[in-house]
Every structure is written in C-alpha cells, then in structure tokens.
Amino acid sequence: MRVTVRLFARLRDITGAAELAREVGPGATIGSVWRLLEGEYPALQPYGRSISSAVNADYARMDTALADGDEVAFLPPVSGG
Amino acid sequence: MVPLLAIGRAPLELELLITAASSRTDDRVESDGAVVTFLGLVRNRNLGRRVRYLDYEAYEPLALKTFERIASEVRDRWPDTRLALHHRIGRLEVGEASVAIAAAAAHRGDAYAACRYAIERVKQVAPIWKREFFEGGDSWIEGAVADPADEEARAAAERIACA
Numbered sequence: 153m154r155v156t157v158r159l160f161a162r163l164r165d166i167t168g169a170a171e172l173a174r175e176v177g178p179g180a181t182i183g184s185v186w187r188l189l190e191g192e193y194p195a196l197q198p199y200g201r202s203i204s205s206a207v208n209a210d211y212a213r214m215d216t217a218l219a220d221g222d223e224v225a226f227l228p229p230v231s232g233g
Numbered sequence: 234m235v236p237l238l239a240i241g242r243a244p245l246e247l248e249l250l251i252t253a254a255s256s257r258t259d260d261r262v263e264s265d266g267a268v269v270t271f272l273g274l275v276r277n278r279n280l281g282r283r284v285r286y287l288d289y290e291a292y293e294p295l296a297l298k299t300f301e302r303i304a305s306e307v308r309d310r311w312p313d314t315r316l317a318l319h320h321r322i323g324r325l326e327v328g329e330a331s332v333a334i335a336a337a338a339a340h341r342g343d344a345y346a347a348c349r350y351a352i353e354r355v356k357q358v359a360p361i362w363k364r365e366f367f368e369g370g371d372s373w374i375e376g377a378v379a380d381p382a383d384e385e386a387r388a389a390a391e392r393i394a395c396a
Binding site for chain 2: 158160161162165186202203204209210213225227228229230231232233
C-alpha cells in the first residue's frame with residue numbers, strides 16, 4: 153500500500169522534501185515508516201526519541217497501524233508562540 | 234465573522250479577537266466582566282543572538298484541531314470562559330505579533346487563568362515551528378515534544394495558569 157509522508161521544519165531540511173510517497177507492506181505502522189526513513193536518511197536518527205507523529209492530521213502513537221492512502225506526519229519538537 | 238480559532242499569514246488584530254471572545258449577548262446568563270489578552274511578539278534578542286526575523290510554519294489542519302483541543306480543555310476547567318486564539322505563520326519581523334489570545338469570563342480570575350493556560354498549551358502541543366534568522370546564521374527552534382495526551386504536561390500548564 154501507498155502512504156504519503158509529511159515532514160516539517162528541520163526534518164524537512166534533512167530530507168530535502170516536505171512530502172514523500174512510500175510503498176509499505178501490510179501491517180505497516182507509523183514507527184515502521186519512520187525506521188524506513190531513518191535508513192534512507194541517517195541524519196534523522198537523532199530525532200527518533202523526540203518526534204511526534206500524526207495520521208491524517210490527528211496525533212497518533214508510533215504503533216498505530218496504517219491504511220492505504222494515509223497521510224503520516226513526523227513532527228520535530230514544537231516552538232509555536 | 235471572526236473565527237475564534239485561526240492560523241494564517243495576515244497580521245494579527247487583537248481587537249478582533251476581543252470581539253470574537255466576548256460576543257455573548259444572551260441576557261439570561263451573566264455577561265462578561267473581564268477580557269484578558271496576550272500578544273506574543275518577535276523579540277530582537279534570543280540566546281545572546283541579534284534576531285533579524287523569524288519564519289513560522291505549521292501543520293495547519295492539525296494546528297487548528299490542537300487549538301480546538303486547547304479551547305475544549307479551557308471550557309472543561311473554566312466553564313464560563315470563551316477563548317479566541319490566532320497564530321500567525323510566515324516571515325515575521327522584530328516587534329510583530331506571532332500569537333494573539335483573548336479570554337473572556339464573568340470574572341477576572343478565570344479570564345487571567347484561561348489566557349495563561351492557553352499560551353502554555355500552545356507552546357507544549359501546537360504543531361508550529363519557528364526558524365530564527367539572526368546575525369551570522371539561522372536555526373530551527375525546537376522546544377517541547379508535542380504530546381497532547383501527556384497529562385503531566387497539561388497539569389503543569391494548569392499549575393502555571395493558577396499560580
């Protein structure tokens with residue numbers, strides 16, 4: 153199945169893309185997509201413990217299972233205000 | 234009609250938020266006796282650096298839902314308050330407002346607490362980021378790990394609001 157990945161702030165700088173599309177297998181979770189990206193972009197690894205994640209614009213845990221067409225977002229620590 | 238919760242590129246207008254938050258016209262209930270406002274501004278110094286400007290970005294649909302969550306938390310804790318919360322994104326110069334909040338309530342204690350709580354929660358959980366452009370370089374500012382379900386963080390915001 154295919155998912156869209158949204159990346160923000162420094163994560164976008166690291167990957168050079170605000171949005172990526174990836175094929176993932178059945179049973180894929182947010183966490184497995186993150187590990188896939190870490191493999192492609194090792195500079196993401198230091199963020200593994202400090203990112204938040206979302207599916208279809210709702211906060212979601214890393215063990216959340218994904219469905220075809222989902223939009224997954226990875227969010228570095230926030231600094232609004 | 235000014236929305237209570239918004240995110241966008243236009244300059245913030247506090248007067249509009251005050252009107253939006255305090256537009257209760259039902260004579261059967263107690264009307265507002267207080268509106269407390271907060272404006273967050275771009276400061277000219279940060280961490281010893283001379284700031285040139287900030288560039289804000291947001292995951293907009295999630296940021297709006299997060300504002301709704303914050304407004305709902307405020308209603309749960311201070312039931313008779315109304316909250317207006319607008320955040321600006323894009324390039325902001327020193328002295329410009331990045332966030333504006335108005336909290337209206339029958340009494341000032343609730344209005345002050347709700348306003349303070351809202352800005353603390355924005356900083357904890359809103360998916361918004363600022364990139365600081367200073368003399369000599371630029372860097373992303375990274376603060377809290379956003380987790381709206383983290384009850385400890387929420388309680389900390391409430392303690393600050395009620396201090």
